Amino acid sequence: MNALAAVGRFTLEKLVVLGQVARFFGMLVVRLGIVVKRPRLVIQQVHFIGNYSLLIILVSGLFVGFVLGLQGYYTLNRYGSEEALGLLVALSLVRELGPVVTALLFAGRAGTSLTAEIGLMKAGEQLSAMEVMAVDPIRRVLVPRFLGGIIAMPILAAVFSMMGVLGGWFVGVVLIGIDTGAFWSQMQNGVDVFNDVLNGVIKSVVFGVAVTLIALFEGWQCRPTPEGVSRATTRTVVAGSLVVLGLDFVLTAIMFSH
Amino acid sequence: MAPQYNGVMNLLSTASAEREAKLSDPNVLLSFDRVTLGYGDFVVLADLSLQIKAGEVVAVMGGSGSGKTTLMRAATGQLPPQAGVVSVFGQSLTGLGGAGLQSLRQRMGVLFQHGALFTDLNVFENVAFPLREHTTLSEAALTIKVLETLDAVGLKAAAHLKLSAISGGMARRVALARAVVREPELVFYDEPFAGLDPISMGVTARLIRRLSDRLGCASVLITHDVAESFAIADTVYLVGQGALKAHGSPATLGESSDPYVRQFLDGAPDGPVAFDYPVTPDFERWAERKGVGR
Numbered sequence: 001m002n003a004l005a006a007v008g009r010f011t012l013e014k015l016v017v018l019g020q021v022a023r024f025f026g027m028l029v030v031r032l033g034i035v036v037k038r039p040r041l042v043i044q045q046v047h048f049i050g051n052y053s054l055l056i057i058l059v060s061g062l063f064v065g066f067v068l069g070l071q072g073y074y075t076l077n078r079y080g081s082e083e084a085l086g087l088l089v090a091l092s093l094v095r096e097l098g099p100v101v102t103a104l105l106f107a108g109r110a111g112t113s114l115t116a117e118i119g120l121m122k123a124g125e126q127l128s129a130m131e132v133m134a135v136d137p138i139r140r141v142l143v144p145r146f147l148g149g150i151i152a153m154p155i156l157a158a159v160f161s162m163m164g165v166l167g168g169w170f171v172g173v174v175l176i177g178i179d180t181g182a183f184w185s186q187m188q189n190g191v192d193v194f195n196d197v198l199n200g201v202i203k204s205v206v207f208g209v210a211v212t213l214i215a216l217f218e219g220w221q222c223r224p225t226p227e228g229v230s231r232a233t234t235r236t237v238v239a240g241s242l243v244v245l246g247l248d249f250v251l252t253a254i255m256f257s258h
Numbered sequence: 259m260a261p262q263y264n265g266v267m268n269l270l271s272t273a274s275a276e277r278e279a280k281l282s283d284p285n286v287l288l289s290f291d292r293v294t295l296g297y298g299d300f301v302v303l304a305d306l307s308l309q310i311k312a313g314e315v316v317a318v319m320g321g322s323g324s325g326k327t328t329l330m331r332a333a334t335g336q337l338p339p340q341a342g343v344v345s346v347f348g349q350s351l352t353g354l355g356g357a358g359l360q361s362l363r364q365r366m367g368v369l370f371q372h373g374a375l376f377t378d379l380n381v382f383e384n385v386a387f388p389l390r391e392h393t394t395l396s397e398a399a400l401t402i403k404v405l406e407t408l409d410a411v412g413l414k415a416a417a418h419l420k421l422s423a424i425s426g427g428m429a430r431r432v433a434l435a436r437a438v439v440r441e442p443e444l445v446f447y448d449e450p451f452a453g454l455d456p457i458s459m460g461v462t463a464r465l466i467r468r469l470s471d472r473l474g475c476a477s478v479l480i481t482h483d484v485a486e487s488f489a490i491a492d493t494v495y496l497v498g499q500g501a502l503k504a505h506g507s508p509a510t511l512g513e514s515s516d517p518y519v520r521q522f523l524d525g526a527p528d529g530p531v532a533f534d535y536p537v538t539p540d541f542e543r544w545a546e547r548k549g550v551g552r
Contacts, residue, residue, distance in 0.1 A: 124377065125371075126377070128336070128370070131363075132336065132368045133388050135392075
């Protein structure tokens with residue numbers, strides 16, 4: 001009976017958090033007008049958030065491309081289809097690895113920064129100060145960061161995929177010696193703009209919404225103490241990563257099931 | 259109709275008329291009318307009444323945890339009262355919507371206890387923040403205004419510095435400049451003298467008085483610094499033990515023989531306010547578990 005009660009309590013707690021996140025999301029959405037009034041605030045955040053993650057995205061993309069090139073070659077070689085390496089690398093990156101790995105890295109790098117920044121602003125009474133200065137902190141601080149995250153994510157995913165393709169090309173063409181014309185032409189013929197690229201972009205936008213929302217929510221809700229901020233940043237990574245993986249399964253099932 | 263009933267009705271209508279008169283007095287910028295403040299079931303201050311007029315410098319004093327900051331939070335609309343009416347600029351805060359509260363807050367300035375400066379902005383941008391948010395001043399006019407205000411707190415030449423490059427005392431002066439840059443009609447200073455060296459303390463006290471006189475604004479000092487507050491305040495309210503204990507001019511309070519007032523002003527360890535935290539059953543149980551006596 002105690003175990004049943006514990007499960008019930010856990011479920012109720014999670015439902016309450018889900019409700020709070022939904023309410024928080026609504027609060028952000030109704031204040032989106034600031035993007036029209038003060039676009040500079042959003043542009044600044046795209047720049048900051050993009051910069052936070054750019055280096056890790058570039059390096060990770062390149063190494064994932066290297067590994068895809070190697071693994072793909074060994075498998076395709078068995079069937080004498082190594083010319084299709086370019087297609088395999090591009091599809092893997094554009095459909096799956098680009099959006100998903102970028103979102104996971106984004107949660108660990110930019111997401112934690114956002115949570116810590118908002119949490120520390122709360123601890124330092126900066127958000128209260130804005131409120132008594134008749135400045136809405138949600139509109140002024142959170143919404144630009146929310147939009148910045150949503151815009152930065154597909155750009156970072158595109159950069160990741162681009163670096164991955166270059167990594168695959170380097171391993172396949174430069175190191176192993178696959179025909180460069182076959183590598184690029186197979187990729188050009190096999191990758192569809194709508195089915196593959198657009199679906200990948202949609203995925204990365206959805207992940208951008210989810211991860212940035214979680215990061216901001218955790219910062220906004222955290223206890224304003226060093227321990228509270230530290231716990232909130234950890235929750236951002238854990239919850240952000242799990243939500244990305246769960247959403248990826250759902251989106252893949254919807255997009256590629258036919 | 260029963261005579262007693264008539265009497266009660268007359269009393270009620272007289273009280274209501276008095277309240278209306280207080281609210282309609284344009285000189286009264288902040289008024290607490292039988293206000294009770296607290297968090298949940300916990301009452302911090304009960305049945306508090308006070309009025310602050312334009313041009314007045316008022317010090318709200320009391321020991322740590324006496325409810326001074328709670329009072330300021332109620333005045334800025336951050337904490338709704340449990341009972342009574344808080345009015346700012348003649349308008350009751352009860353039931354006031356977000357837009358109404360925002361428009362009242364635009365006429366206020368607040369110096370936070372720990373400054374609450376924006377750590378991602380430099381000194382100049384921190385002071386410029388309220389102007390950028392609420393005015394359409396040109397960049398040139400805004401720069402002149404911000405530098406003038408920084409000059410008043412002696413920090414014009416620090417305008418370009420990052421917050422990490424200035425001392426705690428300087429940060430408080432930047433926060434002071436930010437609180438008054440829009441020339442508000444009502445300014446709250448939460449512990450304005452905390453962490454300041456004696457020179458900065460004297461300069462800040464004189465600055466608050468001068469600003470109040472020049473702008474005709476009401477200044478509310480939330481403080482426990484007796485010497486500096488008594489030097490510049492017109493009226494002092496002393497809060498403690500959950501209520502307003504005394505009020506009057508610094509001279510009147512200075513001559514008071516009330517034991518609470520005397521203990522506070524003289525900093526005496528013995529008196530109505532116990533220095534030691536009282537022993538509670540919780541503590542006794544904890545001490546027993548630890549194997550130590552009371």
